[in-house]
Every structure is written in structure tokens, then in C-alpha cells.
Amino acid sequence: MPPMRHFITAEEAKPPLFVGIDLGGTNIKFGAVDDLGRSLAWLSIPTEVQRGPEDAAVRMGAAVREVVAKAGVKPSAIARVGFGSAGPANIPGGIITNAANLKGWNNFPIRDRVSYHSGLPVTFENDANAAAYGEFWIGSAHGFRSMVLLTLGTGIGVGIVIGDVVVRGENSCGGESGHMVIDFHDNARPCGCGHRGHLEAYASATAVIQRTAEALAGGRRSTLADEIAAGEELTPKLVAIEAAAGDELSLEMVFETARYIAIGAVSLMHMIGPEGVFLGGAMTFGGPQSALGCRFLATIRQEVRRLALPGFADRTAIEFATLGGDAGYIGAAGVARLEHMQQARK
Amino acid sequence: MPPMRHFITAEEAKPPLFVGIDLGGTNIKFGAVDDLGRSLAWLSIPTEVQRGPEDAAVRMGAAVREVVAKAGVKPSAIARVGFGSAGPANIPGGIITNAANLKGWNNFPIRDRVSYHSGLPVTFENDANAAAYGEFWIGSAHGFRSMVLLTLGTGIGVGIVIGDVVVRGENSCGGESGHMVIDFHDNARPCGCGHRGHLEAYASATAVIQRTAEALAGGRRSTLADEIAAGEELTPKLVAIEAAAGDELSLEMVFETARYIAIGAVSLMHMIGPEGVFLGGAMTFGGPQSALGCRFLATIRQEVRRLALPGFADRTAIEFATLGGDAGYIGAAGVARLEHMQQARK
Numbered sequence: 001m002p003p004m005r006h007f008i009t010a011e012e013a014k015p016p017l018f019v020g021i022d023l024g025g026t027n028i029k030f031g032a033v034d035d036l037g038r039s040l041a042w043l044s045i046p047t048e049v050q051r052g053p054e055d056a057a058v059r060m061g062a063a064v065r066e067v068v069a070k071a072g073v074k075p076s077a078i079a080r081v082g083f084g085s086a087g088p089a090n091i092p093g094g095i096i097t098n099a100a101n102l103k104g105w106n107n108f109p110i111r112d113r114v115s116y117h118s119g120l121p122v123t124f125e126n127d128a129n130a131a132a133y134g135e136f137w138i139g140s141a142h143g144f145r146s147m148v149l150l151t152l153g154t155g156i157g158v159g160i161v162i163g164d165v166v167v168r169g170e171n172s173c174g175g176e177s178g179h180m181v182i183d184f185h186d187n188a189r190p191c192g193c194g195h196r197g198h199l200e201a202y203a204s205a206t207a208v209i210q211r212t213a214e215a216l217a218g219g220r221r222s223t224l225a226d227e228i229a230a231g232e233e234l235t236p237k238l239v240a241i242e243a244a245a246g247d248e249l250s251l252e253m254v255f256e257t258a259r260y261i262a263i264g265a266v267s268l269m270h271m272i273g274p275e276g277v278f279l280g281g282a283m284t285f286g287g288p289q290s291a292l293g294c295r296f297l298a299t300i301r302q303e304v305r306r307l308a309l310p311g312f313a314d315r316t317a318i319e320f321a322t323l324g325g326d327a328g329y330i331g332a333a334g335v336a337r338l339e340h341m342q343q344a345r346k
Numbered sequence: 347m348p349p350m351r352h353f354i355t356a357e358e359a360k361p362p363l364f365v366g367i368d369l370g371g372t373n374i375k376f377g378a379v380d381d382l383g384r385s386l387a388w389l390s391i392p393t394e395v396q397r398g399p400e401d402a403a404v405r406m407g408a409a410v411r412e413v414v415a416k417a418g419v420k421p422s423a424i425a426r427v428g429f430g431s432a433g434p435a436n437i438p439g440g441i442i443t444n445a446a447n448l449k450g451w452n453n454f455p456i457r458d459r460v461s462y463h464s465g466l467p468v469t470f471e472n473d474a475n476a477a478a479y480g481e482f483w484i485g486s487a488h489g490f491r492s493m494v495l496l497t498l499g500t501g502i503g504v505g506i507v508i509g510d511v512v513v514r515g516e517n518s519c520g521g522e523s524g525h526m527v528i529d530f531h532d533n534a535r536p537c538g539c540g541h542r543g544h545l546e547a548y549a550s551a552t553a554v555i556q557r558t559a560e561a562l563a564g565g566r567r568s569t570l571a572d573e574i575a576a577g578e579e580l581t582p583k584l585v586a587i588e589a590a591a592g593d594e595l596s597l598e599m600v601f602e603t604a605r606y607i608a609i610g611a612v613s614l615m616h617m618i619g620p621e622g623v624f625l626g627g628a629m630t631f632g633g634p635q636s637a638l639g640c641r642f643l644a645t646i647r648q649e650v651r652r653l654a655l656p657g658f659a660d661r662t663a664i665e666f667a668t669l670g671g672d673a674g675y676i677g678a679a680g681v682a683r684l685e686h687m688q689q690a691r692k
Contacts, residue, residue: 088657098656146515158617162513169492169619179655180613184528184606193655260530267526271504271617273515309525309539310444311434 025101061117132159134331407463478505480677
């Protein structure tokens with residue numbers, strides 16, 4: 001789906017310009033972005049993981065040229081490319097190390113190959129960090145001094161930005177806060193990573209599906225059962241639809257998820273003290289445009305107030321992210337811009 | 347107890363010099379520290395909380411002059427004072443806001459009053475952060491790019507340093523990571539802060555005493571029971587002594603505590619990715635000098651390896667802190683030095 005955002009013209013753009021790339025397991029998004037974070041053009045190509053990383057690097061090089069042409073600017077106007085990659089990754093090395101949804105791409109020098117095929121210097125970043133930086137730069141956290149973005153999807157990505165610096169960590173894996181322990185007991189829910197009790201094992205889309213399936217298998221009555229019997233797939237979206245229609249189990253799942261997210265948010269708040277915690281990704285139960293999404297957010301805020309130390313809840317904004325699927329490529333362009341400025345200072 | 351460290355002479359000192367203050371509920375420590383973090387002199391005075399903060403500020407001003415005289419340098423050689431305070435605090439405001447062990451000191455402008463009585467500019471910092479910065483500057487984490495210090499005592503203080511920057515958070519409370527949630531269930535252990543399931547409720551000295559007392563009350567056999575019957579107080583130190591002598595319950599408490607600390611360390615590692623996690627404070631079951639302390643550390647490392655995502659455990663050092671009770675005043679001097687350098691650049 002193309003982004004909903006406003007595009008500026010080549011004449012309106014403030015140089016230097018950047019191209020941001022957002023690499024996911026299904027699609028790769030490209031955007032030409034100006035020095036103020038405004039988009040000039042956008043396009044998306046299928047990832048086609050099975051064709052391998054070199055094939056993708058060739059196609060990414062072509063797509064960079066295409067989005068630059070679409071933006072109506074000369075290739076020489078692009079100072080740098082930012083590449084936000086599904087992780088885990090070795091960020092300084094520009095290498096994907098262990099990405100579940102990019103099978104066969106491990107240990108391939110993707111940054112350098114995209115640089116080769118695009119003819120441009122490339123800044124490599126983890127996708128959760130890139131999205132967080134995008135929201136920090138021009139989105140929901142614009143004007144904030146520090147922020148955390150929780151990207152709720154199949155997993156939970158967490159990006160942390162403190163004072164224009166993306167917290168990457170020495171392990172260069174970017175934020176793996178989705179794997180914070182919220183239940184240390186041996187019988188805690190298993191996480192996709194093989195361990196137990198991680199936030200992601202409770203509050204990701206995968207976890208919502210599992211928790212709901214367990215409740216249904218346990219004999220809970222729900223209109224979800226009818227929908228599934230009629231051939232619908234059990235997804236957070238279906239849970240949101242049934243919850244909005246008043247189904248009790250679905251509502252319970254939404255609010256329980258809100259509670260888990262609040263627990264993760266409170267731990268992040270106590271550790272890092274960000275000015276704001278933002279919620280993005282596909283699994284926001286309708287987000288700010290829906291009554292259910294607003295109740296989901298209200299429940300998170302209420303639980304945060306209940307669980308946080310004095311002073312923390314009052315001083316920490318908890319909001320939906322606003323850039324949606326554009327956060328990744330905009331933020332990738334943003335980190336490229338940071339590196340460009342840093343190099344210019346040298 | 348005076349520090350074990352080596353003191354340099356006034357002639358050996360590299361200017362500018364700083365005075366670090368470490369304010370605790372029982373004692374206030376003062377040290378004169380040179381530009382390389384080396385101590386010239388040290389002294390300690392009782393806090394005498396009940397005499398109130400203005401009285402303490404007067405005595406602190408005098409103690410600053412005394413430690414400078416003891417260092418054998420002129421008062422004019424001191425560029426700045428660093429003040430590490432028990433928290434929570436409003437760091438930019440230089441005010442203690444809610445410290446449990448400094449009753450009656452809340453909302454008093456302690457930084458400015460110490461500055462007034464010492465005649466020197468004062469940099470205010472939370473004590474957990476100051477200790478972390480001390481270890482980062484010249485202690486166990488010297489040469490590291492980022493680190494986390496867990497100070498294990500009555501509570502758990504956590505200081506985070508990333509690239510010479512102390513992570514203070516927007517709430518200016520410093521690190522409150524001791525209040526990360528490691529068990530979200532309603533029946534989780536109560537924390538001193540009034541909530542449940544926080545790391546501090548499992549792994550602080552207070553928690554060790556409570557967990558041990560519960561086990562004894564539950565009828566567990568232990569030489570601890572004999573010691574307590576003979577008039578000994580149940581403390582982590584007593585648990586360490588009995589554990590070292592082979593008492594099963596005591597050993598269990600030590601290793602269980604190691605497991606809880608590992609859970610907290612893993613969450614911090616996944617979130618922040620520090621190059622090292624360091625353990626300081628009074629409650630390290632003997633620390634590096636004892637066989638039990640070494641087993642305690644080995645258990646933490648083993649549990650971290652078991653619980654962390656691939657790559658994290660191998661790349662993160664887990665070590666005892668080395669500055670002991672000096673970390674606070676040295677780190678306070680260190681943050682004063684940072685502010686001094688920042689002001690000099692302006």
C-alpha cells in the first residue's frame with residue numbers, strides 16, 4: 001500500500017537528499033527524502049527472499065535509481081542511502097546475521113552490495129531503530145528529547161533514541177527489548193527465540209493468536225469460534241473486529257495485551273526514562289482511528305499509571321506512532337543524514 | 347571504612363582537580379580527585395539526617411575545605427564539586443525529591459546550598475549513576491564503550507553509561523532499573539516501592555533477608571536458625587558465612603539471588619546492549635576475594651548464557667566492580683569534570 005503522506009516536489013525539497021530503504025521479509029520500500037525528512041517519492045518492490053541477497057541487492061540498486069527519477073531530481077543530488085534491515089544484524093559490519101524472515105541471507109555483505117549496485121554510500125541500521133528514528137525525526141516524537149518506539153507485529157521491535165542518538169548497543173543487534181523478561185518462572189510462555197517469559201511471548205501478534213487459540217481450545221465461548229468455523233483465519237485483526245462488535249473473549253485479549261505492553265513500557269521507562277513511549281506496527285487493534293484502538297491505548301496508559309514509580313507516568317507521553325509503514329524508510333534516510341553530517345564535520 | 351586505594355600526592359596530581367561527594371543515609375564521603383580520576387585525599391562524616399539538610403550543607407562545605415587541605419592543594423585548584431546523592435532526585439534542579447533514607451530532606455535545594463557553603467560550583471548526580479560513572483572512568487569498566495553497574499545493597503541501584511554519557515532519563519531520577527518488572531503476576535513479591543514483581547523485590551539485600559526468613563519460617567533446616575537463635579541478625583553477610591560453611595539453604599539463597607540478577611542483567615543487555623555489566627555494592631556474597639563470591643558470579647554468568655539471545659552473552663563482560671565504596675565519590679568527581687570540560691568548551 002502506498003503511503004498516505006504528502007509528497008513534496010523537487011523544487012520544494014531542501015538539499016541534501018537521501019534515499020531510505022526499509023527491508024522486510026515480504027517487501028522492500030524506498031523513499032527519496034529531503035533534509036527535513038519530507039518525502040519526494042516512494043516505491044515498493046517484493047523482497048523475493050528465495051532469489052537470494054545478491055539478486056535483491058541488484059534490484060535494490062535499480063529501485064534506488066527509480067525512486068530518484070520518480071522524485072524528479074538528479075542522481076547526484078542524493079548524498080547517501082540509509083538501509084533499515086530486518087534483524088538481527090551486525091550493524092557496523094552491514095551484515096544480516098540471523099534474520100528469521102530472510103532465510104539464506106545471513107552473513108552476506110548486504111550494505112556493501114547495495115552500495116555497489118546503487119553507486120552510493122550506504123548507512124546500515126536495524127529496522128526497529130530506523131523506525132524509531134523516523135518517528136523521532138519527523139513523526140510522533142518530533143520535538144522530544146528521547147523516545148522509545150514499540151513496533152508491534154509478528155514480533156516486537158523496540159527502538160530507543162536519546163538526544164538524536166540511536167541506542168544500538170555493543171552487540172550491534174539494535175534494540176532487542178522485545179526479549180526483556182517479564183515472567184521468569186519456568187512455566188512462562190515460550191518465546192520465538194527459544195527462551196521463555198519475554199515480552200514478545202505475551203504481546204506480539206503471534207502471542208495474541210496463541211493466547212486466543214488457547215482460550216478457544218479451553219472451551220471459551222466467542223464469536224471468534226464462529227468466524228473461524230466459517231473459514232476466517234485467527235489474526236489480531238479478526239480479534240479486533242470481534243472485540244469492536246462486543247465479543248467478550250476478544251475484548252479480554254485486547255486489554256490483556258494492553259496490560260503486557262504496559263509492563264514492558266514501565267520497565268523501559270524505569271530503565272531509560274524516555275520522554276515518550278510510542279506504539280507502532282500493524283498490531284494496534286485499529287490504532288487512533290478506531291474506538292477500540294483508543295480503548296487499547298487508554299488501557300495501556302491506565303496500567304502504566306498503576307505500575308510506574310511516582311513521577312514516571314505523569315512525565316512520560318504514551319501515544320500511537322504517526323508515520324505508519326513510512327517510519328522505516330524515513331528513519332533510514334534520517335540515519336543516513338546523521339552519518340552524512342558527521343562525515344561533513346570531519 | 348577508609349578506602350583501600352592508593353593516594354597520589356599533590357605534586358603527582360594532574361590539574362584541574364575536583365572534589366567528589368557521595369551522600370548516603372548514614373555517611374557522607376568526600377574525596378579530592380585529579381583529572382585522571384586518582385584520589386589525593388579522602389574523608390567521611392556522619393550524615394545525621396535528623397539535623398536536616400541545611401545543617402548538612404554547612405558541614406559538607408566545611409568537609410570540602412578539609413579534604414582539599416588534606417590533599418595539600420590550594421582551594422583555588424578545585425575546579426568543581428560533584429555531588430552524588432541518594433535518590434530519587436530532580437537532577438537538573440539539584441533537589442532530592444523522595445529519598446527513603448533522607449527523611450525531611452525532600453525538595454530542599456541541596457546542590458545550591460552545598461555550592462553556597464563550599465564556595466564552588468556543584469554538579470548534581472544520582473548516586474547509582476555516579477558510581478557507574480566512577481567504574482566507567484577509572485574502575486572495572488575502564489576502556490569500555492558502554493556499561494551498566496548494578497549496585498546491590500538495601501535496594502538495587504542501576505547506573506547506565508553509554509559512550510561517556512550517563513543515561514539520566516527525562517524524569518531525572520537516574521536509573522530506576524531496580525524497578526524493572528521480572529514477574530508480572532498478581533502474587534509476585536512486593537517491592538519496597540509499593541508495586542510487585544520488581545527485580546529489587548527478589549535480588550536486593552532486603553529481598554534476600556525476606557526470602558531466607560520465609561524459608562526458615564516454612565521449616566527449612568539450616569545452620570542459620572542456630573545462629574539467629576544465638577542472637578545473630580539475619581543479614582546477607584550471615585547467609586554468606588553459612589553458605590561458605592556449606593549450609594544448603596544459604597547456598598540456595600545465594601544461587602537463587604544470582605539467578606534473579608542474571609534475569610535483570612539479560613533484560614538490560616537485550617535493551618541496551620552494554621559492553622559490560624558490573625556488580626557492585628555491599629551484597630556480593632564476599633565478592634572477588636572469596637570462593638563464594640566467585641561462585642556467585644559464575645552462577646550469574648552461567649544463567650546469563652542460558653537466558654540471553656545468541657551473541658549477547660559472548661560479547662558482554664560480567665564482572666565485579668573494583669572501586670568498592672569509592673566509586674560514588676570518584677564518579678561524582680568525574681561527572682563534575684565532564685561538566686567542567688563542557689563549560690570550558692563554550
